[in-house]
Amino acid sequence: MTTSRFIRQGHRWVAGSFLAVVGLYIAAMALGGPPSWFVYVPLFPLLLLALSGSYLLWPRRRNNRGDAAG
Numbered sequence: 001m002t003t004s005r006f007i008r009q010g011h012r013w014v015a016g017s018f019l020a021v022v023g024l025y026i027a028a029m030a031l032g033g034p035p036s037w038f039v040y041v042p043l044f045p046l047l048l049l050a051l052s053g054s055y056l057l058w059p060r061r062r063n064n065r066g067d068a069a070g
């Protein structure tokens with residue numbers, strides 16, 4: 001697996017867990033409020049998303065040699 005494919009896949013998986021944590025947070029709010037430390041839990045996957053997302057924003061270097069290698 002190439003690095004950019006790996007990072008794209010990672011971004012996808014962390015995005016899913018981020019949404020799950022946000023869902024849990026909303027459910028906890030409906031049930032009387034999450035504990036105050038829970039506010040910081042989504043920030044960890046969000047940081048990973050910001051880092052991997054910044055990598056995905058980076059212009060891709062392409063193979064311009066016309067062959068399959070590289």
Ligand code: HEM
Nearest residue numbers: 008009011012015016018019046049050052053054056057
């Ligand atoms: C925090 C800053 C974030 C940045 C800078 C960022 C940036 C990006 C970029 C540049 C792409 C590639 C788009 C493309 O070329 O097609 C991407 C894909 C994606 N992003 Fe983000 N993103 C961020 C946060 C999030 C969040 C919060 C979610 C959802 C919870 C998310 C979900 C996704 C998904 C599902 C994809 C498609 C992945 C794939 O191609 O398999 N991202 N993001």
